[in-house]
Amino acid sequence: MSTARASLARLVGAIQLGPNVRSVHLGGSVLSGMDDEVSDLDLWVISDTWSPESLAGLLIAGQTVAIGDAPLFHGIDNQGVIVDIRYGPKVPDEYAPLGPMEADPLPAGRIEPESLITNFWIASYKHRKPLWRGLDAMAVLGLHFDRVALLGAWVEHDTGGAP
DSSP states (O other): OOHHHHHHHHHHHHTTTTTTTEEEEEEHHHHTTTTHHHHHHOEEEEEESSOOGGGGHHHHHEEEEEEETTTEEEEEESSEEEOOOEEESSSTTEEEOOOOOOOOOOOOOOOBBHHHHHHHHHHHHHHOOOOOOOOHHHHHHHHHHHHHHHHHHHHHHHHHHHO
16 A cells, blocks of 8 residues: 555545535545555645645645645645645546545644745655656656755855845
8 A cells, every 4th residue: 555545544534524625536646546655645625715724733844836726735744645635616527536534633733834944855755756666867857956955945044045
């Protein structure tokens, strides 16, 4: 079982506890059965008011970005799985609805705000996928982005400000 699949029930069960969550949908490699040890978890939450902050005890770090008419939370859960959670009123066809899942009580926690370190951490996790899958040429591009982030951290450290 992939680590993404192991996190699925825990995260979905917690999301479904939200008072205004109408449904949760699964997409990506976990849905298609092509997931492996470095797969991320692609979810879509149908709700007008849901927020990733409701999962603060299960998510370590991440950021929400605007993509089209539905926000995307891109982060890491406390099991080391990259999670991509889109949320909004409509779901695309490439996602499938999930049935009810039991949830354990949510542990206390908070989602670390977006920062240079958080972005580097998330990107580094994402770049391990090509190495795991034997796509070495793609890994070079990921390492380039890591290098740029580290240079930004160096500039920030030396100047006391954002790069």
